[in-house]
Amino acid sequence: MDVLxxxxxxxLVVGSVxxxxxxxxxxxxxxxxxxxxxxxxxxxxxxxSAVFSSKWMLAMGMGxxxxxxxxxxxxxxxxxxxxxxxxxLAYRPLRNAPRLAPLITAIxxxxxxxxxxxxxxxxxxxxxPELISKTPLTFGHVTTTPNEIMIFVVSVLLMxxxxxxxxxTKMGAAMRAVAENQxxxxxxxxxINKIIAITFAIGSALGAIAGVMVASNYGQAHYYxxxxxxxxxxxxxxxxxxxxxxxxxxxxLLLGLVExxxxxxxxxxxxxxxxxxxxxxxxIFRPQGLVGERVAERA
Amino acid sequence: xxxxxxxxxxxxxxxxGGVTALSDVSMAIARNSIFGLxxxxxxxxxxxxNTLTGLYRVxxxxxxxxxxxxxxxxxxxxAQVGIARTFQNIRLFGEMSVLENxxxxxxxxxxxxxxxxxxxxxxVQREEREIAERSRKILDYVGLSKRAGEKSRTLAYGEQRRLxxxxxxxxxxxxxxxxxxxxxxxxxxxxxxxxxxxxxARDGTTxxxxxHDMRLVMNVCQHIAVLDYGRKIADGTPAExxxxxxxxxxYLGGAHGEGEGSKA
Amino acid sequence: MSxxxxxxxxxxxxxxxxxxxxxxxxxVVGAFGQAWVxxxxxxxxxxxxxxxxxxxxxxxxxxxLGYVAFYAVGAxxxxxxxxTQFDLHYPFWILLPLGAFLAAVAGLLLGAPVLKLRGDYLxxxxxxxxxxxxxxxxxxxxxxxxxxxxxxxxTNGPRGITGIDGMSFFGFKVRAGTELFxxxxxxxxxxxxxxxxxxxxxxxxVWRLQHSRLGRAWQALREDEIAAKAMGINxxxxxxxxxxxxxxxGGVAGGLFAAMQGFVSxxxxxxxxxxxxxxxxxxxxxGHIPGVILGAVLLSALPExxxxxxxxxxxxxxxxFVLIAPEVLRNLIFSLAMILIMLFKPxxxxxxxERK
Numbered sequence: 001m002d003v004l005x006x007x008x009x010x011x012l013v014v015g016s017v018x019x020x021x022x023x024x025x026x027x028x029x030x031x032x033x034x035x036x037x038x039x040x041x042x043x044x045x046x047x048x049s050a051v052f053s054s055k056w057m058l059a060m061g062m063g064x065x066x067x068x069x070x071x072x073x074x075x076x077x078x079x080x081x082x083x084x085x086x087x088x089l090a091y092r093p094l095r096n097a098p099r100l101a102p103l104i105t106a107i108x109x110x111x112x113x114x115x116x117x118x119x120x121x122x123x124x125x126x127x128x129p130e131l132i133s134k135t136p137l138t139f140g141h142v143t144t145t146p147n148e149i150m151i152f153v154v155s156v157l158l159m160x161x162x163x164x165x166x167x168x169t170k171m172g173a174a175m176r177a178v179a180e181n182q183x184x185x186x187x188x189x190x191x192i193n194k195i196i197a198i199t200f201a202i203g204s205a206l207g208a209i210a211g212v213m214v215a216s217n218y219g220q221a222h223y224y225x226x227x228x229x230x231x232x233x234x235x236x237x238x239x240x241x242x243x244x245x246x247x248x249x250x251x252x253l254l255l256g257l258v259e260x261x262x263x264x265x266x267x268x269x270x271x272x273x274x275x276x277x278x279x280x281x282x283x284i285f286r287p288q289g290l291v292g293e294r295v296a297e298r299a
Numbered sequence: 300x301x302x303x304x305x306x307x308x309x310x311x312x313x314x315x316g317g318v319t320a321l322s323d324v325s326m327a328i329a330r331n332s333i334f335g336l337x338x339x340x341x342x343x344x345x346x347x348x349n350t351l352t353g354l355y356r357v358x359x360x361x362x363x364x365x366x367x368x369x370x371x372x373x374x375x376x377x378a379q380v381g382i383a384r385t386f387q388n389i390r391l392f393g394e395m396s397v398l399e400n401x402x403x404x405x406x407x408x409x410x411x412x413x414x415x416x417x418x419x420x421x422x423v424q425r426e427e428r429e430i431a432e433r434s435r436k437i438l439d440y441v442g443l444s445k446r447a448g449e450k451s452r453t454l455a456y457g458e459q460r461r462l463x464x465x466x467x468x469x470x471x472x473x474x475x476x477x478x479x480x481x482x483x484x485x486x487x488x489x490x491x492x493x494x495x496x497x498x499x500a501r502d503g504t505t506x507x508x509x510x511h512d513m514r515l516v517m518n519v520c521q522h523i524a525v526l527d528y529g530r531k532i533a534d535g536t537p538a539e540x541x542x543x544x545x546x547x548x549x550y551l552g553g554a555h556g557e558g559e560g561s562k563a
Numbered sequence: 564m565s566x567x568x569x570x571x572x573x574x575x576x577x578x579x580x581x582x583x584x585x586x587x588x589x590x591v592v593g594a595f596g597q598a599w600v601x602x603x604x605x606x607x608x609x610x611x612x613x614x615x616x617x618x619x620x621x622x623x624x625x626x627x628l629g630y631v632a633f634y635a636v637g638a639x640x641x642x643x644x645x646x647t648q649f650d651l652h653y654p655f656w657i658l659l660p661l662g663a664f665l666a667a668v669a670g671l672l673l674g675a676p677v678l679k680l681r682g683d684y685l686x687x688x689x690x691x692x693x694x695x696x697x698x699x700x701x702x703x704x705x706x707x708x709x710x711x712x713x714x715x716x717x718t719n720g721p722r723g724i725t726g727i728d729g730m731s732f733f734g735f736k737v738r739a740g741t742e743l744f745x746x747x748x749x750x751x752x753x754x755x756x757x758x759x760x761x762x763x764x765x766x767x768x769v770w771r772l773q774h775s776r777l778g779r780a781w782q783a784l785r786e787d788e789i790a791a792k793a794m795g796i797n798x799x800x801x802x803x804x805x806x807x808x809x810x811x812x813g814g815v816a817g818g819l820f821a822a823m824q825g826f827v828s829x830x831x832x833x834x835x836x837x838x839x840x841x842x843x844x845x846x847x848x849x850g851h852i853p854g855v856i857l858g859a860v861l862l863s864a865l866p867e868x869x870x871x872x873x874x875x876x877x878x879x880x881x882x883x884f885v886l887i888a889p890e891v892l893r894n895l896i897f898s899l900a901m902i903l904i905m906l907f908k909p910x911x912x913x914x915x916x917e918r919k
Contacts, residue, residue, distance in 0.1 A: 029683075033683075035683055035686070035687075090902055090906070093906050094905065094906065094909055097905075097909035097910075098849075098909055098910055099682075100620075100626070100845050100849065101845070101905045101909035101910075102905075103626075103686075104841070104842055104845045104846070104901060104905050105901070105902050105905045105906070107838050107841075107842065107901075108842070108898040108899075108901035108902045108905070109898070109902060111835075111894055111897070111898035111901075112894075112895065112898035112899060112902065114894070115891050115894045115895040115898065116895075118888075118891050119887065119891065119895075231690070231694075231834075234687065235687060235691065238683075238684060238687045242683065242684075267702075269698075269701070269702045270698065270702060272694065272698055273694075273695050273698050273699075275691070276691030276692070276694055276695050277691075277695070279687070279688065279691050280676065280677075280688055280691060280692070283677075283680055283684055283688055284676050284677075287679050287680055287681075287684065352793065354789075373792070373797075374789075374792035374793060375792045375793075375794075375795050375796055375797050375798065376795075377793070377795070378793060378794055378795025379795050383793070383794075384793050386789075386790065386793075390787045390789060390790035390793075391786075391787070391790070392782060392783045392786035392787060392790065392791075393786055393787075394782070394785075394786055394850075394915075395779070395782050395783070395786060399779055399782070402779055403779050403780065403782075403783045403791070403794050403796070404794055405776075406776060406779070406780055406783075406794055406795060406796050407794065407795030407796070409776055410776075411775060411776045411777070412777065413772065413777055413804055413808065415775070415776075416771055416772045416775030416776065416777050416778065417768050417771050417772060419771060423775075426776070427775070427776070430776070449917075450917060453917070466794065470794060470795055
C-alpha cells in the first residue's frame with residue numbers, strides 16, 4: 001500500500017510534465033492536424049538553455065530562485081521563437097500539400113534540431129544546478145521533495161491558465177475557431193497565420209517549462225532527451241484524444257501514473273513498453289481517445 | 300398493374316440518440332423502373348439511403364431485395380448483393396485514372412487474390428483483360444472513354460458525376476441508387492444525365508433517384524415517394540404527387556432550414 | 564512501366580543498359596574499397612524495405628511508423644536460428660521463408676487490432692508497436708518465467724547477437740568470396756548479386772500487386788475508404804493483406820541483413836530507421852515504384868557520401884581543423900535536404916505521372 005501511494009505521487013509528478021509537453025502536441029494538432037515531431041526537441045532546447053543560463057546566473061551571484069525564474073523565462077522566449085520559426089519556415093508553406101509531406105518535414109525538423117542542439121550545446125550530459133531543494137520530505141510513508149512539489153503545482157497552474165486562456169479570452173475564441181474550421185474563421189476576420197503562430201509560441205513556451213522541470217527533476221539535460229519524452233507525451237495526447245486540451249492533461253497524468261504504478265509489478269526495463277501497451281489498449285476500445293469526441297463517419 | 304417488385308422497405312425506423320430520423324417508412328420499387336425519392340432538406344432522404352446501403356443499422360423494420368430480406372452487416376456487402384450507389388458529394392478515387400476508377404467497380408465481381416496478382420496465372424490474366432475490356436465499355440456507355448487515362452480529379456464536375464455512375468454500373472448492380480446526381484449541373488448536363496438514367500433503366504438496371512431537381516424527377520421517374528420529417532407523406536406517379544396536398548404543403552409551407560440536415 | 568518507356572525498342576535498350584550498369588557496379592565501387600560495396604548492399608536492402616513500406620503507405624495509404632519491427636523479426640529469426648547463440652545452423656532456404664512468414668504473422672498481429680484506426684492514430688500505434696519490439700529485443704536476454712528462477716538469454720539484449728552464419732549454397736560460403744575467370748570476387752560482392760536478385764523480385768512483386776485487382780482496391784482504400792466500401796471492397800481484408808505483404812518484404816530484407824552483417828543488435832531497429840524508410844517512400848514519390856527506388860538510393864547512399872566527403876581529414880585540409888563532427892554534419896545536411904525537398908516538391912522527387 002505504501003509503495004502504491006509512493007508510486008502514485010511519483011506518477012503524478014512525471015505525469016504533469018508529460019501533460020505539459022502533450023499540450024504542445026495537441027494544440028498544434030488541433031489547429032493543423034499535424035504531428036509536430038519537432039516539439040520534443042523544442043523541449044530539449046528549453047532544458048539545455050536553462051542549464052547554461054542558470055549556471056551563468058548563479059556564477060554572477062544571483063540567488064537560486066531568481067536564477068530559476070529568469071532562466072525559465074529566457075528558455076520560454078527561446079523556445080517560443082524556435083517554435084514560431086519552425087512553423088513559419090517549414091510548416092506554413094506545406095499547409096495545402098499532400099498529408100504526409102508536413103509530417104516528413106516535421107520528422108526532418110526534429111533530426112535537424114537535434115544536430116543543432118549538438119552544435120550549440122555539445123553531446124555531453126549537462127548537470128542542472130539544484131535551484132530548488134531536493135531534500136526529501138516525508139509525509140507519513142510517502143517521500144517527495146520541494147522540487148517535485150513545485151513541478152506538480154506549477155504544471156497544474158499552467159494547465160489551468162491555458163484552459164482559461166482558451167475558453168475565456170478573445171484570442172482563445174479565435175484559436176478555437178481556427179481549430180474548428182480555418183476557412184470560416186478566416187471569413188469571420190480571424191488572422192489565421194497570427195493565431196497559428198501564437199499557438200506554436202504558447203505550446204513551445206509550455207514545452208520550455210516542461211524541459212526545465214525535467215532537467216531539474218533528473219538533475220541533467222542532454223541533446224537526446226527530447227526524443228523519448230516527446231514520444232511519450234505524444235502518446236499521452238493521443239491516449240487522451242488528440243486535439244483536445246483536457247485529453248492531453250488526462251492522458252499525461254494517466255501515462256505517468258500507469259508507468260510508475262506499473263513498476264510495482266513489472267521490472268523497470270519494460271517501463272517504456274507500458275506507455276505503448278496502454279496506448280494500444282485504449283485506442284482499441286476508444287479509437288477517438290479517452291476524452292475525444294467520436295467523429296461520425298460522414299457519407 | 301402488379302409489377303415485378305425488386306426492392307421494398309417495410310416500416311423502417313432509424314433513430315439517432317433521441318431524434319427519429321426515419322419513422323415507419325415503407326415503399327416498393329418495381330424492377331427496371333426509375334423510382335424517385337424526394338423531400339425537402341432534412342427530410343431523411345440521405346439517412347434512408349445510408350441505412351439501406353449499410354452505413355447505418357435500422358432500428359425497426361426491414362428491407363427486402365430481390366425477394367429476400369436484405370441483411371447486410373457491413374457496407375461492402377451491399378454491393379455484393381447488387382445495390383450500387385453514388386454519392387451526393389462526389390467520392391471518386393482522385394489520384395487513380397478514370398479507367399481505374401471503373402475497374403475498382405469490377406472488384407466485387409472478380410476474385411484474383413494476392414497470389415494471383417504476383418504469379419499471374421492464365422486465369423488471372425484473363426480476368427484482368429476482362430476487367431479492362433468491360434470497364435472500357437462502361438466508360439464508353441457513359442461517354443467518358445476519351446478521358447480514360449486521366450486522373451479522375453482532373454475531370455470536370457459533370458464528368459465526375461458520370462464517372463461515379465460508371466463506377467457503380469461496373470459492379471453489375473440490379474439496382475443503382477443515385478444520390479442527387481444533378482446537383483451542381485447546368486441545364487445541358489442535366490439533359491444528358493436524364494438520357495443516361497433512362498438508358499440505364501431500359502438496359503435492365505433499376506434506378507433509385509434521390510433528387511432535389513424537381514423537373515428531373517417528374518420527367519424521368521415512373522414512381523415517386525416523398526419524405527418529410529422522416530415520414531413518408533406521399534407515394535404515387537408524378538402526376539399524383541404534383542397534385543398531392545401534403546406534398547405541396549411540405550414544399551411550399553414547410554419551415555425547413557436551408558442547411559442540409561440530412562447529411563449525416 | 565511509366566511514361567518514360569513509351570517505345571518498346573527504346574525500353575529494351577534502356578533496360579539492357581541498366582542491367583550492364585547493375586552488373587558492373589559492385590566491381591567499380593569495389594575498386595574504392597569493400598566498405599563501399601557494403602554501402603551498395605545496404606542500398607539494396609533499403610530498396611526492398613522502401614518497396615515493402617510503399618505498399619502499406621504509398622499504395623494503401625496506411626501510415627506505418629513501426630515498419631522496422633518486421634525487418635527486425637526477419638533479422639532475429641535468421642540470427643537466432645543460424646548462429647552460435649543456440650548453436651543452431653539452419654540453411655537459408657529455411658530461414659528466409661520462415662523469417663518472411665513470421666514477419667507476415669507479426670504484420671497481421673499488428674494489423675488486426677488497429678484496423679479501425681485512422682490516419683495519425685494508426686501512425687502512433689504502429690510507432691508504439693515498433694518500440695515494443697525493440698524493447699523486447701533489448702530485454703529478452705533475461706527472460707524468466709514466474710514459476711521458476713531459471714533465467715533464459717534469448718536475444719543477448721543490447722549486446723546483440725554475434726557469430727551469425729552467412730549465406731551458403733551447397734557448402735559454398737558466400738562470405739568467403741571466390742575467384743571466377745581469374746577475377747577476385749569478394750563475399751560482399753556476391754551478396755550484392757543475391758540482394759539484387761531479391762530487390763528485383765520485390766520490384767516485380769510490388770509492381771504486379773499494384774497493377775492488380777488487389778492493388779486497385781488498395782488505392783481505392785487510400786483515396787476514399789467509404790467509397791471503397793460502397794464498391795464492395797472488404798476493407799478489413801485488404802488492410803490486413805497490405806500489412807502482411809509489407810511485413811513479409813521487411814522480413815526477407817531482415818534475414819539478408821543478418822546474413823551479410825554477421826551481427827545484429829536492437830540498435831539497428833529503432834524508430835529513426837522506420838522514419839528513414841518512410842522518408843525514402845515519401846521523398847521519392849509515394850506509390851510510384853521508380854520514385855520509391857530513387858528515394859531509397861538517395862537516402863541510403865547520400866549520407867555515406869556526405870560522411871566520406873566531410874571526413875575529418877578533408878575538413879582539416881580545408882579549414883585546418885575539424886569544424887563539425889562528420890556524423891553531425893551528415894545528419895545536418897540530410898535533415899535539411901529532406902525539409903527542402905518537401906518544401907519544393909511536396910509530392911516527392913519523382914511522383915507518378917499525371918496521365919497513365
